[in-house]
Amino acid sequence: MRSRLDDIADEVGLVxxxxxxxxxxxxxxxxxxxxxxxxxFEEMHRALFKAHWELTGKLEDVDDLVRIGTEVGLDPVELRxxxxxxxxxxxLDENRRLAESVGINAIPxxxxxxxxxVLGAQPYEAFTQVIDKLREESAAGGK
Numbered sequence: 236m237r238s239r240l241d242d243i244a245d246e247v248g249l250v251x252x253x254x255x256x257x258x259x260x261x262x263x264x265x266x267x268x269x270x271x272x273x274x275x276f277e278e279m280h281r282a283l284f285k286a287h288w289e290l291t292g293k294l295e296d297v298d299d300l301v302r303i304g305t306e307v308g309l310d311p312v313e314l315r316x317x318x319x320x321x322x323x324x325x326x327l328d329e330n331r332r333l334a335e336s337v338g339i340n341a342i343p344x345x346x347x348x349x350x351x352x353v354l355g356a357q358p359y360e361a362f363t364q365v366i367d368k369l370r371e372e373s374a375a376g377g378k
Contacts, residue, residue, distance in 0.1 A: 239356060246359065250289045258287075261327060263294035266304055268323040269314055278307040348372075 244250070263283050270279030282303050286292030292299040297318050304314040317323065334344070341354045345362070348369045353361055 243356065243358065244288075258293070258295045260294050262297060262300055262318050263287075264327050264330075265318050265321065265323040266300045266314060268326050269317045270304065270307065270309060273309060275304075275307050275309055279304060279309070282307050 267276060267279050267283060270276045283292075283294060286299070286303050287294050292303055294300065297315060300318055301311050301315045305311045334340075337346075338352060339354065343354075343356065345353045347353070347365045351365045351368070353365060
């Protein structure tokens, strides 16, 4: 699997360095929810992925999450408080229940057009096939 991920990353110009441990990303998910609440989700999402894959940040570490959040324009004091008090735990639990209820049991998971689910690391072609299908449906006056 690692070899496949490396090949995909190389194809699209991403840096993906291998970590020697698995991390618990729950704090990072909470930080992302904080960012969503403050209109900075996309920026935070990208910054978290970059920090993780390029090994410039530890997503389980509150100090690193605050640093990353500050770099995208979030208030560091409020972000730290939100993470440390677990402000988004219920949201995260509900998101997980919702994901599981629609068959999402792997990461990454991508939903297209609210009806096509692509699970796990897939080749670029898998995504273009789904997008082509949505375009065909749209052109045919479909959903």
